[in-house]
Amino acid sequence: MALRLGIVGGTGFYGLPKLEPVDVETPFGDVALGRTKLGGREAFFVPRHGGRHERPPHLVNHRANVHALASAHCDYVLGVFNAGSLVKGIRPGSWAVLGDFLDFHRSAPRTFFADRAVHVDFSEPVCPHASDALSKAAPGAPRVVYAGLDGPRFETPAEVRMLAGAGAQVVGMTAVPEATLAHERGLCYAGLVFVGNHASGVGRPAAAQEIQALLGAQRRRLLATLDAAARGLPTKKSCRCAKAPGCADLTLEAKA
Numbered sequence: 001m002a003l004r005l006g007i008v009g010g011t012g013f014y015g016l017p018k019l020e021p022v023d024v025e026t027p028f029g030d031v032a033l034g035r036t037k038l039g040g041r042e043a044f045f046v047p048r049h050g051g052r053h054e055r056p057p058h059l060v061n062h063r064a065n066v067h068a069l070a071s072a073h074c075d076y077v078l079g080v081f082n083a084g085s086l087v088k089g090i091r092p093g094s095w096a097v098l099g100d101f102l103d104f105h106r107s108a109p110r111t112f113f114a115d116r117a118v119h120v121d122f123s124e125p126v127c128p129h130a131s132d133a134l135s136k137a138a139p140g141a142p143r144v145v146y147a148g149l150d151g152p153r154f155e156t157p158a159e160v161r162m163l164a165g166a167g168a169q170v171v172g173m174t175a176v177p178e179a180t181l182a183h184e185r186g187l188c189y190a191g192l193v194f195v196g197n198h199a200s201g202v203g204r205p206a207a208a209q210e211i212q213a214l215l216g217a218q219r220r221r222l223l224a225t226l227d228a229a230a231r232g233l234p235t236k237k238s239c240r241c242a243k244a245p246g247c248a249d250l251t252l253e254a255k256a
Contacts, residue, residue, distance in 0.1 A: 006074035024068040031068035039230025057151035057173035083172035084199035098191030099143030110177040130190035137228035148176030157201030186242035
């Protein structure tokens with residue numbers, strides 16, 4: 001079977017060109033995927049917040065989204081998400097690649113194994129090969145430690161100081177638990193971070209509409225980066241993502 005790619009988009013990034021609708025039923029809810037070609041590969045796009053952006057960050061159905069991409073037999077998944085910078089050296093309007101993360105989520109379901117004692121290894125929290133492909137497609141983008149919080153509110157200055165002190169460089173609401181769920185399904189996951197603002201107390205506050213507009217202005221660059229990353233993904237997988245202890249073996253078919 002030819003390599004397939006999943007793309008998850010969030011605020012300000014709602015689709016890829018020439019999407020063919022594909023409806024997928026999952027145990028966690030139905031998901032409307034869009035099938036297209038990207039970088040010469042078959043690709044499936046899912047809008048993280050729903051097709052009309054109806055779900056706020058703390059209500060995103062991450063389990064359904066990830067399950068749907070696994071059901072479509074995606075080998076790699078690239079997530080695109082906004083984040084706030086916790087350090088002055090990472091400026092709004094720049095890009096970064098997810099390197100590691102801190103999970104401070106409390107509300108959203110964060111695992112497929114809530115009813116079983118399964119312990120998944122996270123010594124490699126993102127796929128090294130997919131992350132390398134993103135780094136090559138976005139020259140100069142640093143690898144960052146991402147702090148994930150529930151939202152929908154932004155962080156207080158005290159919370160920002162705590163997160164920065166813990167080693168995080170950016171903060172957001174959706175890369176986690178998306179990344180952890182993809183890993184549980186044995187998918188090769190990597191994340192492209194758009195830095196839309198400085199976090200509270202680090203720089204000038206920015207409204208959500210301003211952040212969306214900033215990303216919208218870079219849509220052409222984003223699509224070119226994803227296309228280049230798709231072309232740079234290895235055709236033969238040699239990473240440990242699907243072999244990490246505890247990863248689920250999912251063989252469900254997509255319902256077109």
